[in-house]
Amino acid sequence: MDAPGKRHIIYKPIHSGNAKKVKVFPNPSATSRLKVAPGSRLINLNEKTDATTGKKSGKVKYLIDRLNYINFQDETILINFHHKKYDHKVTKHVLPMPCKDARLECTWTDISDLVPVFRNYRLEEVLIPDNNKVLMVKPEIISASRRRIIMKLPRQYQEVNKRRVKRYDCHGIDVRMVQNSVVYRGELLDFSTMAFHIRLISKISPTFKWINPDVKVNIILRSGKDTIYSGECLIFKQTGDKEYRDIVLEPLNFEIQRFKPREYRSARQQLVPSPDAVIRHPLTGKDVQLKIHDMSGSGFSVEEHEEDAVLLPGLVTPETTLKFASNFVLRCRGQVIYSIPEEDDQHGVKCGITILDMAINDHMNLLAILGQAEDGNSYLCDSVNMDLLWEFFFRNGIIYSDSYELVHEHKDQVKRTYENLYTQNPHIARHFIYQDKGMILGHLAMLRFYERSWILCLHSSQNTIPQLSQKLSLLNQAARYVYESYSFASAHLDYLVSYYDSNDKFAISVFGSIARNTQSPKGCSIDSLAYFRHRREEHKDCVLPEGYYLASTTHEDLAVLESFYEHKSGGLMMQAFDLVSGSSNIRKLSNEYLQLGFQRKRYLFSLKTKDQIKAVLMINSSDIGLNMADLTSCIKIFITDHRALPAPAIHASLARICKNLKKKSMPVFIYPSNYAGEIGLSYEQTFNLWVLDTQYTDQFAKQVKSLVRNAEEKNSPPKAPARQRPVSQSEAR
Incomplete structure (x- = not known):
């Protein structure tokens, strides 16, 4: 028996005459990629060759x-x-x-x-x-x-013995081969994009007699603590003795489905000049530099030469660098999802790589580049001229006259807050700007104010003619950002939240249609909230009616609220606002705000009588001006039992809260909105709270893309009628 050593699968033409034909390998299956072309056969590297x-x-x-x-x-x-x-x-x-x-x-x-x-x-x-x-x-x-x-x-x-594809030596790659619930352990000796050569070790494996060469196996490759490959394989060849077993495995999956199928797919763009992908190959430990053919925010494709290919579907690439210039690079963790021959190149292979995770600011920079390539007037988290931004806010009524008094009292603090948000680009905030000829025409902001939820706020110019295209362009950028980012753990983007006036036709057409198309309140929900501004001076003499009291909210209170909301709506508001009993520590995000120089506080109180919960009050407090609509400094009241709940109990509770927070006034939202009228609370207007589970974000992107396409078709000039050729006399007859 041969001493244990490296084996290689290679190709040798069959020649007529005295050429020696030695059958070393078994015949491959009909679907095997290791099956050689007519006129060739597989031989062992150690086989004697004919000179x-x-x-x-x-x-x-x-x-x-x-x-x-x-x-x-x-x-x-x-x-x-x-x-x-x-x-x-x-x-x-x-x-x-x-x-x-x-x-x-x-x-x-x-x-x-x-x-x-x-x-x-x-x-x-x-x-x-x-x-x-x-x-x-x-x-x-x-x-x-x-x-x-x-x-x-x-x-x-x-x-x-020229091989069809190159084989690469490996060191330090741990192998686990699983067949019929039995796990064998060993090491990876070498690999190609068509086969793995592994060595199983008897000391750490069950008996080799249990290996059935006709049954598929699953192989798991690990480098340190990282699992870098797993997949189903066929046993192509095995040799060895009682101590070691050398096996050649043929992978069966040459395309993987990393994420669930989506209706919408982000557009891939070819950038000029094209960036490079520098991949530290996890099996060899060596860098591979390949030109990027096209890319989106969720992945990219590269091209390899077939003989020198190193990327196989399913392979995780923990150290991948996107190189745009000598000093501008973005790093990510990727996974190869397909490898297919190039149609116009007989020796080329196109490989698709999805981005599994990426530093949130690196991903923002990537999307900013792609967004500029699509629309030169749209900017993602670009440096903003603050004078232009303030002029835009005042010109378009984003800072209301009745709320400017509060802004005026703290305008220096508000300016500092926005300076930090729009120039430092903290990871808790994103902004999208639509700018043309040096003038800001549209603005959209996203703020991570809850553990796993981001608030979406859209503002555009009041000019009626370009307003629709501005809004759609900004929403399209935001939809792309959400679509490309939600799967990254570092984004903390499980839910997207937006408030809009219940009479806003544009918002109804966009957000309402998304909710209808999702067809499930657990995918996208809309809840109606009553809104009014509580002013402490108007209710300074209010006291809680006898028998009513405020207490810190307990897990049991949240369980009651959750059951009530599930019965009333069945939507996503409780999950989006971190009001689910047993949820993770909500102080973690507040600490992140402090580290970035911002404030974020949340308080929960329950309004009760005779130990029966009547309402839960959620008080959010943050820097003045962190959100111009005061969505981050407001009180939300969830009324769980409106029977025998007097309006003075609500006003007295609000007055006590504003006094403790030293606030003269605060915006208030009440859910359900119809309960406000039933208990005698007067309110100014109603808002719709739209919440999207980002696993359904393709509906968001698809709807916005459809509206963009319709707007472009509507604004495009009519086509000139086709010129008709003259009719001959014979045709006329």
């Missing part, structure tokens, strides 16, 4: 240069020994020393069985790997010992 079949040859100088490269890379070559009496071979790996002439010195990597080899075997040939081919020489032995072997190289070498 009379017209193989390529070359001078020894190239061979010496290759040997020195192998020495520089600390790699090995192979020596085949043939038994002097019997048809048996032994293969040994050796390390070549620096070589400058025909004298080649090598050191052994394994000396355990050298004595019987020297005694009973003769040197047959030396095989030197050269990318996807093998160089063969038949040297003379000058001397040999237990430490080294010295040989004299011939004047020429022969190129033999």
